[in-house]
Ligand SMILES: Nc1ncnc2c1ncn2[C@@H]1O[C@H](COP(=O)(O)OP(=O)(O)O)[C@@H](O)[C@H]1O
């Protein structure tokens with residue numbers, strides 16, 4: 154078991170509203186409260202537009218909440234910090250830097266010596282299986298490879314809180330499964346002294362079930378459910394067939410509006426509206 | 431041998447087109463033999479340009495290097511003519527490139543200041559948008575009164591013309607920097623200076639290329655404009671002097687020199703910027719439809 158002493162992230166009455174160009178006020182987050190323990194792997198799931206990216210931006214310190222307080226490690230977040238690394242939903246690898254320079258960018262910004270940061274960057278590139286393209290330009294890489302660069306970068310920076318915004322959303326199944334393993338290995342190996350807390354946004358139910366210790370379900374700017382997954386790791390296809398997992402999957406699908414709850418039995422019926430419409 | 435063949439395969443058509451243009455000029459000079467003043471054809475043929483005209487440029491050699499000037503009583507010579515071309519071109523180019531450098535740096539700096547903070551934007555933006563609207567050539571006399579008719583005045587004028595273009599170009603380009611790059615750098619611990627040096631400058635450069643090319647053109651215009659009005663040397667000075675005596679052929683030679691120098695500076699800039707932009711997905715792309 155991971156050491157789970159203390160709280161990594163705490164959101165209190167967090168709200169965020171935006172004024173759209175047409176003057177209408179949009180509530181991206183409405184009075185969100187939650188706590189995440191150190192070292193926990195938390196998945197945020199919810200339909201698009203429900204405020205997931207907004208929440209990550211607030212935690213990253215890129216956006217100040219309209220109201221409420223967000224604390225990371227008992228400090229109120231007011232600005233970005235390399236302690237909180239982010240993998241963005243959009244492609245964020247700098248195209249004008251070679252792959253290796255991208256991975257060591259944050260270390261260079263913080264004045265880490267060139268030999269040391271090069272070694273760290275090469276280590277993590279190796280871990281994500283991209284050692285052979287260290288000197289390449291990002292334009293020469295596929296979408297999946299760029300995501301791996303972003304993952305290597307965020308680990309090279311040594312952040313204790315990792316914010317991943319639908320990082321593998323656009324990838325093919327094989328690449329995605331491979332990257333899940335890479336991510337979980339890197340997350341697990343940091344040991345007891347510096348556990349890494351992960352917030353992973355996704356809209357893929359299976360992805361959440363494979364990765365998470367805990368799943369927060371979002372809907373229109375609110376947390377509507379909070380599931381703990383106690384299934385052992387490493388999780389396989391068989392793990393997903395465990396009764397507890399199947400039940401959770403039905404619950405999540407129901408939250409996403411893909412199934413309806415059947416009264417009485419507690420089970421759910423597969424309507425899978427989206428597939429039939 | 432194969433290299434020569436490859437060269438002609440790539441550039442053969444362009445060379446032929448240039449040759450045809452030169453031939454048309456020659457034919458025109460034979461068809462229209464009108465003279466501006468006696469002995470000065472309106473359209474000087476190449477046989478005139480490369481002999482009489484060229485040698486007459488010795489007039490603009492001011493002496494030295496063991497080659498006496500015409501003013502000192504020496505007869506016109508090709509040596510003096512060549513020295514005249516080189517020294518006057520150098521004078522113009524030093525004014526041009528120094529102005530370009532200063533104007534480029536100051537314009538870029540002020541353009542970046544607009545996005546630095548609220549206060550720097552308020553300080554810089556409105557005055558510069560106002561200054562931008564002043565027509566460049568109308569400012570020549572003013573700059574001469576302020577900075578003198580010598581070196582500083584011309585450099586300052588070029589710098590002004592170029593700086594205004596850079597300012598506008600940079601302000602626009604910065605607006606187009608994708609927010610995700612800035613956010614990414616900030617979450618990795620970049621401070622503001624680092625943001626400008628490692629994110630904003632490289633990502634605005636592709637867009638700034640057009641600005642730089644535009645400013646090269648403006649810089650040539652500005653330096654000549656400054657030289658028309660009171661210079662003792664330089665290509666603009668030769669043009670003004672030639673105009674006074676209706677030396678159309680000399681003006682034509684200077685015009686050819688402009689084309690030559692401008693082509694070289696464009697080519698060098700293109701080479702350099704393509705090298706700097708090798709990270710771009712479709713750099714150096716040539717579009718051919720059909
Ligand atoms: N900068 C912004 N200006 C206006 N509205 C915004 C802005 N950012 C997000 N929103 C709105 O806030 C809501 C939540 O957005 P977001 O957090 O990106 O959703 P998600 O990541 O869950 O898809 C959406 O309705 C979106 O239109």
Ligand SMILES: [Mg+2]
Pocket residue numbers: 202205206207242318
């Ligand atoms: Mg999003």
